[in-house]
Amino acid sequence: MGERTVEFEVLRYNPEKDAAPHFQRYSVKCREEWVVLDALNHIKESVDPTLSYRWSCHMAVCGSCGMMVNGEPKLACKSFLRDYPGLIRVEPLRHFPVERDLVTVIDDFVAKLARVKPFLIPQPGAAQAGTGEYAQTPAQLKRYKQFTLCINCMLCYAACPEYGLIPEYIGPAVIALGHRWNEDSRDGGRAQRQEELAATNGVWDCSFVGACSEVCPEHVDPAAAIQQVKIKSTIDWYTEHLMPWLNK
Amino acid sequence: METTRADVAIIGAGGAGLRAAIALAQADPKLKIALVSKVYPMRSHTCAAEGGAAGVIKADDSLEHHFDDTVGGGDWLSDQDAVDYFIGEAPKELIQLERWGCPWSREANGSVAVRPFGGMKKQRTWFAADKSGFHILHTLFQTSLQFPSIERFDEFYATELLREDGRVAGFTAIEMRSGQMRRFDARAVIICGGGAGRIFPFTTNGAIKTGDGMALAYRAGVPLKDMEFVQYHPTGLPSTGTLLTEACRGEGGVLVNRHGRRFLQDYGMGPETPLGRPVLKTMELGPRDRVSQAFWQEQQKGNMIPTQWGDAMLLDMRHLGEAKINERLPLVRDMSISYMGVDPVTDPVPVRPVVHYMMGGIHTDLKAATPLPGLFAAGECACVSINGANRLGSNSLTELLVFGRRAALSAMEYLQSGARAASESALATGADAARGRLRELLQRTGGKETVAGLRREMMHTMEANAGIYRTHEGLAEACVKLADLRRRYRAIELHDKTNVYNTDLLQALELGSMLDCAEAVAQCALARKESRGAHQRLDFAARDDRNFLRHSLAVFDPGASPRIEYLDVVITKSQPGVRDYSGGHE
């Protein structure tokens, strides 16, 4: 039963008490198999009940516990202490305002998600076609399945240099989720979503660094979604401007 | 105090709460709906459900089969009229989700695929790989975004229901971002607050499952029903309690003891079935209560494998092969590797029973109405009851949908019946009193108790005395201890006395909810002198239909232990019989 003492440096900020954020040191005995979240829970329970952070499922599906671990966006429940031999520095997710300690304000993401209409918009005519299930083959499912796996953890926003520079950019996960619906064989809402996806602060803000896909804990590969949306939007532009007869 | 006025206010934005909100928005776009949740909707614990949702869809299946499996699985404690309604609505709800775009796994011909699940005679569990609950939750959440009449209050923690003249009038909630109390006025309130697995230390339940919804109703005088029935899921990872879905066994995984024996055959669930060819409703596809109890028996005999986290059995999936594991159980593989360092493709995974689900909850009728006019409840926090003494896996996700919608329709009917709004004075007085109580807790000094300390004692008590097998002595001790903890709770002093996102405060409130729920569990268990489903008494080993074919009702008492009353089970067509999970009978 391996145990070792781990040094943590945790960003603390309480708007009622602190003029500015600061780091606090905790030196705690941890079990070898723990993740960073276990250590935070241990600190909260036994050392410092005033530390605030979000968490719930401890199995990487609720998306609550995104934070910076040694400068990288990570889920605390999937960051194993065994991968961090030295001091572990824990900070709130980059690019988001800090509400308190490791808790960030995520209104921006939530509002942007709603803007891409992430729900099934029936194809014209198909809507009333019946009340039974739509057929969808495994191949059709596969086209968009990967993009449904987004847990809204926002690690990709913390990794994205463009989002850091242009806060209006709708960002990787929201694009991936909009694209998810566009690629769904049951959906007919692409034209409506395009208004957001291909707008000024849509895909064209992305300079294709690919950092989003690297940090994504669910292998959603938002960079691939962005690339696909760009290609399709370009085709749209050509069909509209160079081959207008195709629209007739 | 800042006030929000709504026609219907919903506490909880998991599967049940979102389904209710959408049903209301669709039924009448003019209704003002407030959807209040202590976490962002997509963080709700419905996201953790892996295996799938049950509903009759395939030609070889029938509603009668689903009825019989559910009622027998529940050891005849389910209300059969509620089960009837449930199984009839189930396929409609699952198809509705399909039409909202849920990425269900598919057959080659494009129809929805189903998989086998424990205690089910036919394959009827709809699934989306092994992230079914996740996809259901996100489909519902994203679908809800198209309805402007649903106003969300994310990260608002509900603290007390408000009442006037014996009717519900609204509730108070803390805006976590500011720490300010807000009043929600609503003629109808639907509680969808989820389960309470966190009263135990070793559980598949996330941090948010602290029984708040149950406690809100309970303290307002609504009984909690059948709380003694706590489901252990047989296969949790010993290190963290993380669930490996029953679909592992549905797909063909087997359970073995330290001698490599598939021991379930020794506990009335045999004969052994061929490896890799699971047979429905027997062996590894027996019901959860029986499988977890068999584990305990084997453990007594020393047939389990000691690990640093306690005894475990082995879940062997190697014969499924890498391709099938990757397609059907990708999350299971990922989590086994991450949290146990074991790859199910190459090695059997150690697992042990883990607290998973509360069959009991807020007492409602089959229309999801509680005895308090204007108050409705749905989802895991409610007890309709379809699950009886033991829920069948994959019935719960469907239950959220069916009764989430039902609660919404009932709330509408209630409004249409001309329910009056409460008076401003009653609301203001109630809300001010609630705020006063919160301030007192926040600012209290000189208290000797801590949240973490009391919580640890509570969890230990529950694990030691209210687990898979129970006795009079253990339960009596638990009852004394929990009453004492409730008393000591009043002497808690917080370390954090600030307002913004104060999790010390929130955890104190959650602990208050958990203590109330835990006491209801222990008291009902002590009073039920029989063994049925998930409630097993070593001192009363048999089921006793003459005295206990009844629901337990725990009635809250602020100063004392709850009063326990009983209510007859509704039996329409299936008389209590023998639960037969021996594969030989057909």
Ligand SMILES: Cc1cc2nc3c(=O)[nH]c(=O)nc-3n(C[C@H](O)[C@H](O)[C@H](O)COP(=O)(O)OP(=O)(O)OC[C@H]3O[C@@H](n4cnc5c(N)ncnc54)[C@H](O)[C@@H]3O)c2cc1C
């Ligand atoms: C790991 C796991 C796997 C499972 N797998 C399956 C499966 O395969 N099939 C199946 O049928 N069932 C499964 N279950 C059971 C099923 O997932 C749950 O019973 C169900 O999801 C509960 O849904 P709910 O809507 O009732 O509650 P939840 O989804 O837990 O939501 C509760 C909501 O209430 C809110 N809330 C709580 N307290 C407050 C408060 N004080 N103020 C404001 N809001 C509050 C929360 O914020 C949340 O939004 C599984 C459960 C677990 C834990």
Ligand code: SF4
């Ligand atoms: S795309 Fe990946 S990193 Fe971004 S929010 Fe979704 S799951 Fe998280």
